[in-house]
Amino acid sequence: MVIGSRHLRLAAGLSAAAAAALAAGLALAQVAHGQDDRETHPGKAVYDQSCAACHNAPEAGSRAAPLASLRKMSAQTLSTALTSGVMKPIGDQLTREQLRQVVGYLAAPEAPVGTAWIDEAMCPADRRKVELSAKPAQIGFGVDLENTRRMSAAQAGLKTKDLANLEVAWAFAMPKTSGLRGQGVVVGDTVFYPAGQANHILALDTQTGCVKWATPTEAQVRNSLAYGRLGKDGPLGLVGGDAQGNLVALDAATGKLLWRADPRHDKTAPLSGSPLIHDGKIIVPISGSDVGAAMRPAYECCKGHGAVAAVDAATGKVLWTWHTMEDAKPLGRTNAQGVAAYGPSGAPVWSSPAIDVKRGVVFASTGENTSPPATKTSDAIASIDLATGRQNWVFQALENDIWNMSCPVGVDGSRPPGANCYFAKDGSVLLDHDFGAGPVVFRGKRGKDVILGGQKSGDVWALDPANGKVLWRRQFGKGSPLGGVHWGIATDGVRVFAPISDPNVPKDLSAAGMHAVDVATGKVAWQWRAEPDCEGPRAKVTICANRYGLSAAPLVVDGAVVAGSLDGRLWVFDAATGKVLAMHDTATTAYQPVNKIPGAGGSIDAAGVFAGGGMLFVNSGYASFGQAAGNVLVAYRPKGAK
Template sequence: MRGISGGQFARGRSGLGSATRRDRRTGMVQGETMRVWKQFAVAGAAAAGLGLAAFGVGGLANAQATDEAPHPGKAVYDQACAACHNAPEPGSRAAPVSALRKMSAQTLAAALTTGVMKPIGDGLDRRQIRDVVAYLAAPEGPQGTAWIDDNRCPEGQRGVDLSAAPAQVGYGVDTDNSRRMTAAQAGLAGKAAANLEVAWSFVFPRTSGLRGQGVVVGSTLFYPAGQAGYVVALDTRTGCVKWATPGGVRASLAYGRLGKDGPWAVVGGDGEGKLIAFEAATGKVAWKVDPRHDKTVPLSGTPIFAGDRIVVPISAIDVGNAMRPTFECCKAHGAVALLDAKDGKVLWTWHTMEDAKPLGRKNSQGVEMYGPSGAPIWSSPSVDLKRGVIYASTGENTSPPATVTSDAMVAIDLKSGQQKWVFQALANDVWNMSCPVGSPTAGRRPPGPNCFFAAEGSVLRDHDFGGGPVIWRGKSGKTLILGGQKSGEVWALEPATGRKVWRMQFGEGTPLGGVHWGIAADAARVYVPIADPNVPPEKNAAGLYALDPLTGKVLWSWKAAPDCDGDGRKARVPSCAGKFGISAPPLVVDGAVIVGGLDGRFYVLEAATGTLMATYDTAVPFQGVNGLTGAGGSIDAAGPFAGDGMVFVSSGYASFGQQAGNVLVAYRPRR
């Protein structure tokens, strides 16, 4: 059946329109919309995932102290958790306790035993873990699989037709990471994106953020509902479920064939570091492997098919583990692995550095220190199949000695795994979450025990590349490698040598600002989103910029602005005044650029001029076609994507103190 969102949405040529009219499917009016929003917040229907970014989730306390005695988990929390979570510093990845309390018991337990908080969990016994989980956990959301089963497609409409070319093959749309789609690929003209309406919404239980993008093939949308614990295949036009398979894929999906004669599949990494291949036709798990060189490093970025092989980016988690004073900081580092698509066998692994060794020194707590470490790969690489080269980008070092591979773009030979070149954008950026950002003498907090190197030359910036490199191909045959950095800088490099061609910077950058999750490009322009959350107005560069790829010259700019007025928006998005920039990567569709904002709005701009053509608000309540009531929130990490004549938005991202949400929203051209 075809459904319409129960939440109101706003659109306009230059701003938000009215959201007060009655929804023709559910009958909601503005007052009812706010009531549902409040119910969503109080019920704690959202629960966070296990990635480092998921240190930030929003919610309401579940456990209350009784008149007789405090909850036994409170003492555990006070001892092991309160120092980081009671009052996180601005810019910290640690969530406030009110945010942790929106996590499900399952998520909290997994985080403490196998996930990002394992270093804390290792210091607790089983009873303490059980007590602190019970103290923090949000009320359970819907039980069982009714949210899937009650929305199954009719028996005769569950088939998955894979005869059409995919609208995208992964996070970057194509192997160039261009995030560019033609009208034929998207199934709609760019101008149509300026006149959209909600076709349906799908609400995910036990979810506070949607970190991944889907893949569209024909009339099927494959989507990673990581926190809900499933990968689902949905009908693009109605949102009904064709298949649903357990498997909590954390990030986005990649689409390709499992060997030259194998089945078509979608592939993604789960919260335990396994790479899982799901047969696209049926959802059957074809294989599940662990491609990591170190069991302590996660899979955060999206893999990409390179013919009958799969390129897998590998990140590292010690940047967060270092918050614990007794943690042996730091050992983990990033890597790229190449797998045989047929069975997931690892063919080679390129490492961002050698394995860490004892440094012969101890921190202030008497704990042995290790290095080098870090340079994780958070993003999806790009692949030049003709030249046989993989391009990847890295993050900062987390302990010394600094390496030349941190905050860098790297070229790797596809066949052998040998490094071809490294371009380092910022040297000596050694940083972890025990450190201040920048010099501690400038009024910032002093370094913690695992920032023992703070006075030894590190710039302490955390200005990594969060998005993968883009292979730009001009009409004249010119090729460049483009990348955006959290410093606000954009770089263009020669593909054969890594030599810098040009550099441009917007704002000053922050650990969560500048270019956060990536850029986009077409033949004429490169589109640069700037996030800059909570940066003062005089320094804030939040918005979108179009550059000449050959020279770096700014062709046009569009500045994002906060909107906390009217329609209860301040209540729905409390962070709206400071977090309104563009963190998720843009999507270019046939002359239009679609960008999602940290405050839940998304925008459609004319690619040639930067003229704002439409604004839509997803940070509103929704009644999903699968029977659940939910709400949208921040758009981050997963950018808008399109296919089969539709635009899809993953609304909700509770990390970093942003607005929780649990809704995939499908838009179609207005009829």
């Protein structure tokens, strides 16, 4: 059992209600056995047989969460992963009783919360109205259609000097949660937020954190919310992708569910990246699931592939789909277990796309192939016609990168290939160097626009938007499956900012930190190297010595760049010089959440930072990949502000 992949999903096979019921049963089993008798717990034998090989001592760079991290996860999180998420191939080998036992053995203690975590924080009746007349601070993950992650002082309600002088205004804790992944949208005095594992979308007051409305969702909404008009005459709404692969659309004013629709060509594929709403369409990135399922030797690897779909914003009806490749076919060979092999597969689109309205183009980026034959669309950036879904061009950064989680990393990896890495000696580079950062449309002077991309290889690319021709390339470090540029880049209109994570990479080879490149010339403008800090209170951050780089997507606000690190520190840099203006430790701060349930910070990853209404918001806690668990949305304001 390997829990911690970016591809966690809820696929067909177990309804949301059934999954919830199983989770409840598992939690009850856990409570019945208690947490002090784990050595005699019946779930220990199941864990030892099915999970321990990967989780007791994960290799450096592994996606597998260590046992200590698993024990911070809720019964619901663990049961979802095993019954219909990334670990379903392992869960399928267990009986229902074994599932109950292993989750009871692993899961963190839980007190019943019901809706108290919402009820305790409801706004006074006269402050519950959601006013949508203001221009939104952002429309989704990328802030704007062009995915720049850039905000003016007016948009954010914050100036550079404010960001150098912040204090915690409030924190909101999510129950049954070990990690926060999606960012919210701020409109006026309301922040709309996907509460992740708590299975709700919330409308909170930006200044106090009190709840204006809370809408339960059938499954976890994992990605960042998108905001816009849902159809020509439709309401202003919110859209997010849930763990069952459905788009969920809500009326932003009331939280009412408007529709729920499945845009996927492959009903096992997760919706990992965030959608975009524009001119009656919703552009939806579609990821893949085979990368984790391939760990099971009996799995027919591999059949899924990535895509981008456009759906009608009023109904969720699919208008067109761009596929990263043709459907997989039998390859006429078997793996070491005699199981039929399929391909091509992979090239998931798990990052967030950009829309170039001027050119009528969607730009999307892809990940590695998961089985042969290698395609020209893996580890790539694609230009897609916005109106029709036809492909204009594809730029491939790395050829023949075929990899799944049964493979070692690199041809000289530390472990031998598994059954579904049967292609390891056929010439694959086995690097898993996806484009984790979605493309950015950079508007240059005198019409010299550039498409920017960030790759897990540590590369930052600049491409000609007309044809995908490389204008320049800069590499920071050597990259790794969880290193290099992981979740996103940002620009201030002059420079592009590339955060490098490089977890567990030896210090002399690591480029962990922030790197600024002048877009016009491709020359490095400045660099800041992250350093571990395990002194004093930070000693309790158990990952502090080897996971201190910057993995979450950064955010530009006025003349500052804000970025979160894997060890829970929030950094504020001067965009022009790289000078550190401020640092806040979200992992060791003691919080008193407004909703009166326990809250603690941890790693900052994925969509870690967003802003609006004079506030800076930070997701603190991300237990995937063996990182530090946490469950708080932290709101910062300038000191002295009210």
